[in-house]
Amino acid sequence: MHPKESEDATVELCRESLLSWYGQVKRDFPWRSNPDPYHVWVCEVMSQQTTLKVVLPYFERFVEALPNCRSLAEAPESQLRSLWQGLGYYSRVRNLQRGALHILSNYGEEFPNAYESWLAVPSCGPYTAAVIASVCFGEAVPCVDGNVVRVVSRHAKRGAEVWAPSFRNELMRELGEIICRKNPGDFNQALMELGATVCKPRRPLCEACPVQTSCQSHADGCVHLYPPPKPQKSFRDVELVGLVAQEGGQRVHLVHRRRGFLSETCGFPLLTNREELCRRVRHLGLEGALDFGSRLVKHTITRNRIRLTVAELRCSSSQLSRLISSCSQDSTHIEVQSVGTSQVRDNLSSSLDCKIWEQVFPSRFRRCSSESELW
Ligand code: SF4
Numbered sequence: 001m002h003p004k005e006s007e008d009a010t011v012e013l014c015r016e017s018l019l020s021w022y023g024q025v026k027r028d029f030p031w032r033s034n035p036d037p038y039h040v041w042v043c044e045v046m047s048q049q050t051t052l053k054v055v056l057p058y059f060e061r062f063v064e065a066l067p068n069c070r071s072l073a074e075a076p077e078s079q080l081r082s083l084w085q086g087l088g089y090y091s092r093v094r095n096l097q098r099g100a101l102h103i104l105s106n107y108g109e110e111f112p113n114a115y116e117s118w119l120a121v122p123s124c125g126p127y128t129a130a131v132i133a134s135v136c137f138g139e140a141v142p143c144v145d146g147n148v149v150r151v152v153s154r155h156a157k158r159g160a161e162v163w164a165p166s167f168r169n170e171l172m173r174e175l176g177e178i179i180c181r182k183n184p185g186d187f188n189q190a191l192m193e194l195g196a197t198v199c200k201p202r203r204p205l206c207e208a209c210p211v212q213t214s215c216q217s218h219a220d221g222c223v224h225l226y227p228p229p230k231p232q233k234s235f236r237d238v239e240l241v242g243l244v245a246q247e248g249g250q251r252v253h254l255v256h257r258r259r260g261f262l263s264e265t266c267g268f269p270l271l272t273n274r275e276e277l278c279r280r281v282r283h284l285g286l287e288g289a290l291d292f293g294s295r296l297v298k299h300t301i302t303r304n305r306i307r308l309t310v311a312e313l314r315c316s317s318s319q320l321s322r323l324i325s326s327c328s329q330d331s332t333h334i335e336v337q338s339v340g341t342s343q344v345r346d347n348l349s350s351s352l353d354c355k356i357w358e359q360v361f362p363s364r365f366r367r368c369s370s371e372s373e374l375w
Helices: 003-025 037-049 052-065 069-074 077-084 090-107 115-119 126-137 146-155 167-178 184-197 274-283 317-327 341-347 351-360
Strands: 236-247 251-257 265-267 296-301 304-314 334-340
Touching: 003 184, 037 052, 037 090, 037 126, 052 077, 069 090, 077 090, 115 126, 126 167, 126 184, 146 167, 146 184, 236 274, 236 317, 236 351, 251 317, 251 341, 265 351, 274 304, 274 317, 296 351, 304 351, 317 334, 334 341, 341 351
Parallel strands: 236 304
Antiparallel strands: 236 251, 251 265, 251 334, 296 304
Protein backbone atom coordinates (compact mmCIF):
# COMPACT_ATOMS: atom_id res chain seq x y z
CA MET A 1 0.00 0.00 0.00
CA HIS A 2 1.23 3.51 -0.83
CA PRO A 3 2.20 5.42 2.39
CA LYS A 4 -0.48 8.03 1.66
CA GLU A 5 -3.13 5.31 1.23
CA SER A 6 -2.01 3.66 4.45
CA GLU A 7 -2.24 6.99 6.27
CA ASP A 8 -5.75 7.59 4.87
CA ALA A 9 -6.80 4.11 6.00
CA THR A 10 -5.51 4.80 9.55
CA VAL A 11 -7.39 8.09 9.69
CA GLU A 12 -10.54 6.40 8.44
CA LEU A 13 -10.22 3.63 11.04
CA CYS A 14 -9.59 6.15 13.79
CA ARG A 15 -12.61 8.20 12.78
CA GLU A 16 -14.86 5.15 12.69
CA SER A 17 -13.65 3.85 16.05
CA LEU A 18 -14.15 7.27 17.59
CA LEU A 19 -17.68 7.67 16.23
CA SER A 20 -18.76 4.18 17.16
CA TRP A 21 -17.34 4.59 20.68
CA TYR A 22 -19.17 7.93 21.05
CA GLY A 23 -22.44 6.34 19.92
CA GLN A 24 -22.13 3.82 22.75
CA VAL A 25 -20.89 5.92 25.65
CA LYS A 26 -21.98 9.52 25.11
CA ARG A 27 -23.38 11.19 28.18
CA ASP A 28 -27.04 12.02 28.01
CA PHE A 29 -27.35 15.81 28.16
CA PRO A 30 -30.61 17.57 27.18
CA TRP A 31 -28.90 19.64 24.47
CA ARG A 32 -27.68 16.39 22.88
CA SER A 33 -31.04 14.68 22.52
CA ASN A 34 -32.46 17.88 21.03
CA PRO A 35 -29.67 19.86 19.39
CA ASP A 36 -31.67 23.06 19.22
CA PRO A 37 -29.37 26.01 18.35
CA TYR A 38 -30.64 28.05 21.29
CA HIS A 39 -29.98 25.21 23.76
CA VAL A 40 -26.56 24.38 22.36
CA TRP A 41 -25.60 28.04 22.34
CA VAL A 42 -26.68 28.64 25.97
CA CYS A 43 -24.98 25.46 27.14
CA GLU A 44 -21.70 26.30 25.40
CA VAL A 45 -21.53 29.83 26.79
CA MET A 46 -22.37 28.50 30.27
CA SER A 47 -19.70 25.83 30.15
CA GLN A 48 -16.85 28.11 29.07
CA GLN A 49 -15.20 28.03 32.51
CA THR A 50 -16.56 24.82 33.89
CA THR A 51 -17.69 21.29 33.08
CA LEU A 52 -20.92 20.14 31.42
CA LYS A 53 -21.85 18.22 34.57
CA VAL A 54 -21.67 21.37 36.69
CA VAL A 55 -23.63 23.34 34.10
CA LEU A 56 -26.60 20.96 33.88
CA PRO A 57 -28.83 22.32 36.73
CA TYR A 58 -28.06 25.92 35.71
CA PHE A 59 -28.91 25.12 32.09
CA GLU A 60 -32.24 23.54 32.97
CA ARG A 61 -33.25 26.45 35.16
CA PHE A 62 -32.14 28.97 32.51
CA VAL A 63 -34.00 27.49 29.53
CA GLU A 64 -37.11 26.90 31.60
CA ALA A 65 -37.22 30.57 32.61
CA LEU A 66 -36.03 31.91 29.23
CA PRO A 67 -37.05 29.32 26.65
CA ASN A 68 -36.08 31.22 23.50
CA CYS A 69 -34.11 34.06 22.01
CA ARG A 70 -36.90 36.60 22.45
CA SER A 71 -37.37 35.90 26.17
CA LEU A 72 -33.61 36.12 26.64
CA ALA A 73 -33.43 39.42 24.76
CA GLU A 74 -36.24 40.89 26.90
CA ALA A 75 -35.13 39.52 30.30
CA PRO A 76 -34.45 42.15 32.98
CA GLU A 77 -30.90 42.25 34.26
CA SER A 78 -31.94 41.11 37.75
CA GLN A 79 -33.37 37.91 36.27
CA LEU A 80 -30.22 37.27 34.23
CA ARG A 81 -28.10 37.76 37.32
CA SER A 82 -30.17 35.43 39.41
CA LEU A 83 -30.18 32.71 36.71
CA TRP A 84 -26.42 33.04 36.30
CA GLN A 85 -25.61 33.17 40.00
CA GLY A 86 -22.94 30.62 40.85
CA LEU A 87 -21.48 30.48 37.34
CA GLY A 88 -19.38 33.64 37.67
CA TYR A 89 -18.36 35.93 34.80
CA TYR A 90 -21.61 37.86 34.47
CA SER A 91 -20.24 39.41 31.29
CA ARG A 92 -21.03 36.11 29.59
CA VAL A 93 -24.75 36.30 30.29
CA ARG A 94 -24.80 39.94 29.20
CA ASN A 95 -23.08 38.92 25.97
CA LEU A 96 -25.58 36.13 25.57
CA GLN A 97 -28.34 38.72 25.77
CA ARG A 98 -26.53 40.92 23.25
CA GLY A 99 -26.28 37.86 21.04
CA ALA A 100 -30.05 37.32 21.31
CA LEU A 101 -30.67 40.94 20.29
CA HIS A 102 -28.29 40.53 17.34
CA ILE A 103 -30.10 37.38 16.18
CA LEU A 104 -33.56 38.94 16.52
CA SER A 105 -32.60 42.05 14.61
CA ASN A 106 -30.73 40.20 11.84
CA TYR A 107 -32.64 36.92 11.50
CA GLY A 108 -36.03 37.53 13.13
CA GLU A 109 -37.35 34.29 14.61
CA GLU A 110 -34.78 32.17 12.73
CA PHE A 111 -31.21 31.30 13.70
CA PRO A 112 -28.13 31.87 11.60
CA ASN A 113 -27.15 28.56 10.05
CA ALA A 114 -23.46 28.98 9.17
CA TYR A 115 -20.21 29.14 11.11
CA GLU A 116 -19.28 32.58 9.74
CA SER A 117 -22.68 34.02 10.73
CA TRP A 118 -22.40 32.64 14.29
CA LEU A 119 -18.95 34.20 14.59
CA ALA A 120 -20.66 37.60 14.30
CA VAL A 121 -23.03 36.84 17.21
CA PRO A 122 -21.84 38.45 20.49
CA SER A 123 -20.72 35.72 22.94
CA CYS A 124 -19.59 33.36 20.14
CA GLY A 125 -15.89 32.82 19.50
CA PRO A 126 -14.55 30.29 16.97
CA TYR A 127 -15.11 27.36 19.33
CA THR A 128 -18.75 28.14 20.21
CA ALA A 129 -19.58 29.02 16.59
CA ALA A 130 -18.04 25.73 15.44
CA VAL A 131 -20.01 23.67 17.97
CA ILE A 132 -23.33 25.24 16.93
CA ALA A 133 -22.58 25.11 13.18
CA SER A 134 -21.48 21.46 13.27
CA VAL A 135 -23.93 20.05 15.82
CA CYS A 136 -27.06 21.94 14.76
CA PHE A 137 -26.45 22.56 11.06
CA GLY A 138 -24.07 19.80 10.00
CA GLU A 139 -21.33 22.15 8.80
CA ALA A 140 -17.93 20.41 8.65
CA VAL A 141 -16.03 22.85 10.84
CA PRO A 142 -13.86 21.44 13.65
CA CYS A 143 -14.10 22.46 17.32
CA VAL A 144 -10.86 22.95 19.17
CA ASP A 145 -11.01 23.18 22.95
CA GLY A 146 -8.54 22.22 25.68
CA ASN A 147 -9.71 18.59 25.63
CA VAL A 148 -9.06 18.30 21.90
CA VAL A 149 -5.61 19.88 22.22
CA ARG A 150 -4.68 17.35 24.91
CA VAL A 151 -5.91 14.36 22.88
CA VAL A 152 -4.03 15.51 19.77
CA SER A 153 -0.88 16.26 21.74
CA ARG A 154 -0.81 12.70 23.12
CA HIS A 155 -2.11 10.93 20.06
CA ALA A 156 0.39 12.51 17.65
CA LYS A 157 3.15 13.34 20.17
CA ARG A 158 2.84 17.06 19.60
CA GLY A 159 5.02 18.86 22.15
CA ALA A 160 5.45 22.47 23.27
CA GLU A 161 4.04 23.74 19.97
CA VAL A 162 0.52 23.07 21.37
CA TRP A 163 0.90 26.10 23.65
CA ALA A 164 1.76 28.48 20.80
CA PRO A 165 -0.97 31.09 20.21
CA SER A 166 -1.24 30.02 16.57
CA PHE A 167 -1.69 26.32 17.36
CA ARG A 168 -5.48 26.34 17.66
CA ASN A 169 -5.88 27.80 14.16
CA GLU A 170 -3.38 25.32 12.82
CA LEU A 171 -5.25 22.47 14.48
CA MET A 172 -8.55 23.69 13.07
CA ARG A 173 -7.04 23.48 9.59
CA GLU A 174 -5.63 19.99 10.21
CA LEU A 175 -8.84 18.63 11.73
CA GLY A 176 -10.78 20.26 8.89
CA GLU A 177 -9.13 17.74 6.57
CA ILE A 178 -10.10 14.67 8.56
CA ILE A 179 -13.45 15.66 10.10
CA CYS A 180 -16.32 13.29 9.30
CA ARG A 181 -18.27 15.12 6.58
CA LYS A 182 -21.38 12.98 7.07
CA ASN A 183 -21.64 13.72 10.77
CA PRO A 184 -19.31 16.56 11.80
CA GLY A 185 -21.30 17.33 14.96
CA ASP A 186 -20.80 13.84 16.38
CA PHE A 187 -17.16 13.82 15.29
CA ASN A 188 -16.50 17.05 17.21
CA GLN A 189 -18.42 15.95 20.26
CA ALA A 190 -16.72 12.55 20.22
CA LEU A 191 -13.27 14.11 20.27
CA MET A 192 -14.21 16.48 23.09
CA GLU A 193 -15.91 13.65 25.02
CA LEU A 194 -12.79 11.53 24.61
CA GLY A 195 -10.70 14.27 26.21
CA ALA A 196 -13.23 14.89 28.99
CA THR A 197 -13.86 11.30 30.01
CA VAL A 198 -10.98 9.06 28.82
CA CYS A 199 -7.91 11.05 27.77
CA LYS A 200 -8.21 13.04 31.00
CA PRO A 201 -5.55 15.50 32.16
CA ARG A 202 -4.41 13.12 34.89
CA ARG A 203 -4.43 9.33 34.67
CA PRO A 204 -5.82 8.87 31.15
CA LEU A 205 -7.80 5.64 30.75
CA CYS A 206 -5.84 4.33 27.77
CA GLU A 207 -7.24 0.82 28.12
CA ALA A 208 -10.72 2.17 27.39
CA CYS A 209 -9.61 4.42 24.53
CA PRO A 210 -11.08 3.85 21.06
CA VAL A 211 -7.99 5.27 19.32
CA GLN A 212 -5.40 3.52 21.44
CA THR A 213 -4.01 1.44 18.56
CA SER A 214 -2.97 4.54 16.64
CA CYS A 215 -1.86 6.62 19.63
CA GLN A 216 1.84 7.39 19.31
CA SER A 217 2.54 8.32 22.92
CA HIS A 218 0.77 5.19 24.14
CA ALA A 219 2.77 3.03 21.72
CA ASP A 220 6.00 4.60 22.95
CA GLY A 221 5.02 4.42 26.62
CA CYS A 222 5.38 8.16 27.11
CA VAL A 223 1.79 9.38 27.56
CA HIS A 224 2.89 11.17 30.73
CA LEU A 225 5.12 13.49 28.68
CA TYR A 226 2.21 14.94 26.66
CA PRO A 227 1.14 17.64 26.59
CA PRO A 228 4.28 19.15 28.11
CA PRO A 229 3.81 21.67 30.95
CA LYS A 230 2.56 25.08 29.92
CA PRO A 231 5.28 27.74 29.86
CA GLN A 232 5.32 29.66 33.16
CA LYS A 233 3.52 32.98 33.21
CA SER A 234 5.16 36.04 34.66
CA PHE A 235 3.21 37.37 37.64
CA ARG A 236 2.44 40.87 38.87
CA ASP A 237 2.20 41.41 42.65
CA VAL A 238 -0.90 43.34 43.66
CA GLU A 239 -1.74 44.70 47.15
CA LEU A 240 -5.45 45.25 47.85
CA VAL A 241 -7.81 46.03 50.68
CA GLY A 242 -11.11 44.12 50.67
CA LEU A 243 -13.77 46.09 52.52
CA VAL A 244 -16.51 44.17 54.31
CA ALA A 245 -19.00 46.93 55.06
CA GLN A 246 -21.85 46.06 57.42
CA GLU A 247 -24.83 47.85 58.83
CA GLY A 248 -26.30 46.89 62.21
CA GLY A 249 -24.62 43.48 62.14
CA GLN A 250 -27.44 42.24 59.89
CA ARG A 251 -26.80 43.71 56.45
CA VAL A 252 -23.69 43.55 54.32
CA HIS A 253 -23.05 45.95 51.44
CA LEU A 254 -21.83 44.32 48.26
CA VAL A 255 -20.86 45.93 44.98
CA HIS A 256 -21.57 44.97 41.39
CA ARG A 257 -18.42 45.70 39.43
CA ARG A 258 -19.31 46.82 35.96
CA ARG A 259 -15.86 47.30 34.51
CA GLY A 260 -12.18 46.90 35.28
CA PHE A 261 -10.75 44.33 37.69
CA LEU A 262 -13.17 41.39 38.23
CA SER A 263 -15.68 43.13 36.00
CA GLU A 264 -19.22 41.76 35.91
CA THR A 265 -18.90 40.13 39.32
CA CYS A 266 -20.55 40.84 42.65
CA GLY A 267 -18.49 41.05 45.83
CA PHE A 268 -16.79 43.34 48.32
CA PRO A 269 -15.34 46.76 47.44
CA LEU A 270 -11.67 46.29 46.53
CA LEU A 271 -9.37 49.25 47.05
CA THR A 272 -5.77 49.70 46.09
CA ASN A 273 -4.59 52.43 48.42
CA ARG A 274 -4.86 51.78 52.16
CA GLU A 275 -3.71 55.28 53.22
CA GLU A 276 -6.19 56.93 50.88
CA LEU A 277 -8.95 54.71 52.29
CA CYS A 278 -8.10 55.71 55.89
CA ARG A 279 -8.00 59.38 54.90
CA ARG A 280 -11.41 59.23 53.17
CA VAL A 281 -12.92 57.27 56.06
CA ARG A 282 -11.73 60.00 58.45
CA HIS A 283 -13.13 62.66 56.14
CA LEU A 284 -16.56 60.99 56.30
CA GLY A 285 -16.36 60.84 60.11
CA LEU A 286 -16.22 57.02 60.14
CA GLU A 287 -12.73 56.42 61.54
CA GLY A 288 -13.96 54.59 64.68
CA ALA A 289 -15.95 52.25 62.43
CA LEU A 290 -12.99 50.95 60.45
CA ASP A 291 -11.16 47.84 61.68
CA PHE A 292 -8.22 46.33 59.84
CA GLY A 293 -7.46 43.38 62.09
CA SER A 294 -4.77 41.07 60.70
CA ARG A 295 -6.62 38.93 58.21
CA LEU A 296 -4.86 38.33 54.96
CA VAL A 297 -6.04 36.62 51.78
CA LYS A 298 -3.68 35.32 49.10
CA HIS A 299 -5.09 34.67 45.69
CA THR A 300 -3.95 34.44 42.07
CA ILE A 301 -6.06 35.54 39.14
CA THR A 302 -4.58 35.24 35.66
CA ARG A 303 -1.27 37.08 36.01
CA ASN A 304 -2.10 38.90 39.23
CA ARG A 305 -0.69 37.52 42.50
CA ILE A 306 -2.87 39.22 45.09
CA ARG A 307 -2.17 39.91 48.77
CA LEU A 308 -5.36 41.30 50.20
CA THR A 309 -5.92 42.75 53.67
CA VAL A 310 -9.46 42.33 54.93
CA ALA A 311 -10.94 45.42 56.62
CA GLU A 312 -14.35 45.76 58.24
CA LEU A 313 -16.37 48.94 58.22
CA ARG A 314 -19.67 49.79 59.90
CA CYS A 315 -21.59 52.21 57.70
CA SER A 316 -24.76 52.72 55.69
CA SER A 317 -24.95 51.90 51.99
CA SER A 318 -25.03 55.61 51.08
CA GLN A 319 -21.91 56.23 53.18
CA LEU A 320 -20.20 53.36 51.40
CA SER A 321 -21.22 54.75 47.99
CA ARG A 322 -19.73 58.12 48.95
CA LEU A 323 -16.57 56.46 50.21
CA ILE A 324 -16.09 54.46 47.01
CA SER A 325 -16.76 57.55 44.87
CA SER A 326 -14.16 59.53 46.78
CA CYS A 327 -11.55 56.75 46.63
CA SER A 328 -11.98 55.91 42.99
CA GLN A 329 -11.53 58.21 40.02
CA ASP A 330 -14.21 56.32 38.16
CA SER A 331 -16.83 54.89 40.50
CA THR A 332 -19.68 55.00 37.97
CA HIS A 333 -18.92 51.36 37.20
CA ILE A 334 -19.77 50.25 40.74
CA GLU A 335 -23.24 49.74 42.17
CA VAL A 336 -23.90 49.04 45.86
CA GLN A 337 -26.42 46.41 46.97
CA SER A 338 -27.22 45.46 50.59
CA VAL A 339 -28.08 41.89 51.52
CA GLY A 340 -28.71 39.97 54.74
CA THR A 341 -25.67 38.15 56.14
CA SER A 342 -27.22 34.77 55.30
CA GLN A 343 -27.48 35.75 51.62
CA VAL A 344 -23.95 37.03 51.17
CA ARG A 345 -22.41 33.76 50.06
CA ASP A 346 -25.06 33.19 47.39
CA ASN A 347 -24.35 36.60 45.89
CA LEU A 348 -20.59 36.21 45.61
CA SER A 349 -19.36 35.33 42.16
CA SER A 350 -15.59 35.10 42.51
CA SER A 351 -13.48 32.86 44.72
CA LEU A 352 -11.50 35.90 45.89
CA ASP A 353 -14.71 37.30 47.42
CA CYS A 354 -15.50 33.90 48.95
CA LYS A 355 -12.09 33.87 50.60
CA ILE A 356 -12.70 37.35 52.04
CA TRP A 357 -16.08 36.30 53.43
CA GLU A 358 -14.57 33.15 54.90
CA GLN A 359 -12.15 35.32 56.86
CA VAL A 360 -14.93 37.43 58.35
CA PHE A 361 -17.58 34.80 58.95
CA PRO A 362 -15.89 31.38 58.92
CA SER A 363 -18.85 29.75 60.65
CA ARG A 364 -21.34 31.07 58.12
CA PHE A 365 -19.21 30.19 55.17
CA ARG A 366 -20.59 27.37 53.07
CA ARG A 367 -17.76 26.00 50.97
CA CYS A 368 -18.56 25.77 47.28
CA SER A 369 -19.51 22.26 46.24
CA SER A 370 -17.05 22.59 43.38
CA GLU A 371 -14.26 25.08 42.91
CA SER A 372 -15.08 25.14 39.24
CA GLU A 373 -18.33 26.92 40.06
CA LEU A 374 -16.20 29.95 40.71
CA TRP A 375 -13.10 31.47 39.25
S1 SF4 B 1 -4.40 6.00 24.15
FE1 SF4 B 1 -4.32 7.11 26.04
S2 SF4 B 1 -3.07 8.88 25.61
FE2 SF4 B 1 -3.64 8.01 23.66
S3 SF4 B 1 -5.43 9.19 23.05
FE3 SF4 B 1 -6.14 7.36 24.11
S4 SF4 B 1 -6.37 7.95 26.25
FE4 SF4 B 1 -5.16 9.50 25.24
